Amino acid sequence: MTIRFEPLRNNTTFAARVHGVDLAAGIGPAEVDTLEEGLARHGVLIFPDQFINDDQQQAFIQQFGPPHQAVLKEVASNHPHFYDIGTTDYAGNPREKGSVAHQYMLANLLWHTDGAQNQPPIRLTALHARVRPPAPPPTEYADMHAAWETLPADMQRSLEDLVVEHSIYRSREQMGMKMSDFSEETLRSRKPVYHPMVRINPRTGWKSLYLASHASHVVGWPLEKGRKLVEELIAHATQPQFVYSHDWKLNQLVMWDDSWTMHRATPYEGSHPRHLRWCAVRELEAV
Numbered sequence: 001m002t003i004r005f006e007p008l009r010n011n012t013t014f015a016a017r018v019h020g021v022d023l024a025a026g027i028g029p030a031e032v033d034t035l036e037e038g039l040a041r042h043g044v045l046i047f048p049d050q051f052i053n054d055d056q057q058q059a060f061i062q063q064f065g066p067p068h069q070a071v072l073k074e075v076a077s078n079h080p081h082f083y084d085i086g087t088t089d090y091a092g093n094p095r096e097k098g099s100v101a102h103q104y105m106l107a108n109l110l111w112h113t114d115g116a117q118n119q120p121p122i123r124l125t126a127l128h129a130r131v132r133p134p135a136p137p138p139t140e141y142a143d144m145h146a147a148w149e150t151l152p153a154d155m156q157r158s159l160e161d162l163v164v165e166h167s168i169y170r171s172r173e174q175m176g177m178k179m180s181d182f183s184e185e186t187l188r189s190r191k192p193v194y195h196p197m198v199r200i201n202p203r204t205g206w207k208s209l210y211l212a213s214h215a216s217h218v219v220g221w222p223l224e225k226g227r228k229l230v231e232e233l234i235a236h237a238t239q240p241q242f243v244y245s246h247d248w249k250l251n252q253l254v255m256w257d258d259s260w261t262m263h264r265a266t267p268y269e270g271s272h273p274r275h276l277r278w279c280a281v282r283e284l285e286a287v
């Protein structure tokens with residue numbers, strides 16, 4: 001089985017369809033290395049027609065690193081490593097509007113990087129479409145390497161040594177949530193963390209911005225000044241020329257490299273259920 005990457009957009013290699021992989025049959029170390037190379041070069045990989053269950057999805061992503069524990073009690077699933085994305089939980093029960101779980105789904109409309117509020121952060125995410133409405137909302141992905149490359153050199157220099165505070169409370173604050181909406185266990189375990197503003201991909205050497213809705217402010221700067229910079233850079237990085245918009249098909253798996261991409265859900269008001277299964281692996285060390 002030869003793996004081939006097919007870039008999906010003109011004039012850029014960001015986002016590619018993967019040919020020659022059957023995740024239900026499993027993959028070995030050589031395929032993992034090829035896919036790592038694909039993730040480093042393309043950022044977002046689309047695997048069409050993958051008829052997999054939770055165990056197969058988990059076995060696949062676990063070959064890339066330590067599994068992320070799904071610790072948010074507010075949106076707990078029936079599996080220690082999975083979250084349910086969409087309009088229902090794993091059992092098909094609709095999420096009530098106004099519930100904390102529903103608010104978490106709305107927070108996915110913000111540009112974000114999965115797990116940036118953790119240390120070590122999430123490295124890779126795999127999302128598999130299990131129930132698809134007739135007209136599903138696209139998911140959008142931003143190329144944070146291209147965004148970095150287009151910044152003026154003096155601005156790049158001024159950003160390179162900055163450190164940013166990230167926390168889940170910053171992203172949820174933007175959704176109107178209050179600290180009292182979180183369980184005590186979440187509050188105890190979800191302290192702010194610190195990441196560099198600029199990251200370097202170990203395979204390609206490419207630099208990229210590392211931002212998210214969880215990014216609050218620049219360490220050592222006045223809060224509002226740092227927050228303004230974070231917002232300006234997110235606005236820069238999410239201009240249309242840096243964004244791939246993904247149209248979901250049933251049984252498709254999309255895997256992305258969180259270290260140099262951001263993503264967001266787009267609004268869905270349809271009545272047909274929509275359900276995707278989410279799992280991830282984290283970095284081996286603090287970033």
Ligand SMILES: [Fe+2]
Pocket residue numbers: 108112113114263
């Ligand atoms: Fe996400």
